[in-house]
Amino acid sequence: MKIFHWGVIIMMTKEETEKLKQDLKERGYKLTPQRRAILNVIIDNEGKHLSPEEIYDQVKMECPEIGLATVYRTVQLLEKMGILYKMNFDDGVSRYELVHSTEDHQHHHLICLKCGAIEEVEDDLLEVLEDRISKKYDFSIENHDVKFYGYCKRCK
Amino acid sequence: MKIFHWGVIIMMTKEETEKLKQDLKERGYKLTPQRRAILNVIIDNEGKHLSPEEIYDQVKMECPEIGLATVYRTVQLLEKMGILYKMNFDDGVSRYELVHSTEDHQHHHLICLKCGAIEEVEDDLLEVLEDRISKKYDFSIENHDVKFYGYCKRCK
């Protein structure tokens, strides 16, 4: 297992790999080295929000012959399987992160207008607003996408 | 003034046109027929969220020789001036709407996962959440982008 100066690379355990293989099999998909490498990169970068290109750059270290199209195909597949969540921070690329199994709604993000840092918000706290919207607009809410733009502690 | 079956076209008044001309002049820009036509289309479609291509298609009725690049340039300019707000509904294009002068924060949107209808939410109701975030994360909030995904009254 490789060690980088900023910490240890986390990888899927044997059990997680088996679980993934099983999930894929149930839908008629295969577990390829490319797919494993891509998911490993995403797990290694938990907390970041990587674009396909960024994933590609990292995956090439493990798997230098991989193609960018394979990364695109894989993240789409993993999103369809509910393993990844696709996000848009209006910077011209799509970004992906692991779905946190503990949360039933997507968490919120704080985006610094100066340095671009993205911070995650633990609290949901939208129950009141969502209840009111459900009733007032007769709209059943399945999920949300909440971003706050402003200045982080370092920039304000 | 043209009348369509779904209503009357709203246009900038003389005063609004003068105000815009003044605003542009202050920044060294000109009020061209193309810019006026583009803004008129956006005003005519208040409540919708038009893409540059959609604006282009409509503007061509008034101004058939206009180029798509001019539409892109103009919406960018109007956004920079605080007249338009650029949004992203993850459908592959950017979309624009008039900034509502009455609201200090962008309003929320309800997006139907079945029919794609987009409805606007009047209530902000994020004060509690924003206060808490400001304190807990030491982050000063300037604006937000809040979307709720679910099923509208017709689709659920």
Add this chain to the structure above:
DNA sequence: TCTCAATTGAAAAAAGTTATTTTTTATCCT
């Protein structure tokens, strides 16, 4: 009217993403 910077339309380029084609491979079955 003359000047000049701003703006335009057309075309090309860039950037991100998806589709196509051929080759390779993971999985299942004997």
Add this chain to the structure above:
DNA sequence: AGGATAAAAAATAACTTTTTTCAATTGAGA
């Protein structure tokens, strides 16, 4: 283990949206 087969891969082309380039035009002011 070996072979069949459907899925996935790489490579490449195509596509979509947006930006840039550039020569020609225009608007505002002197």
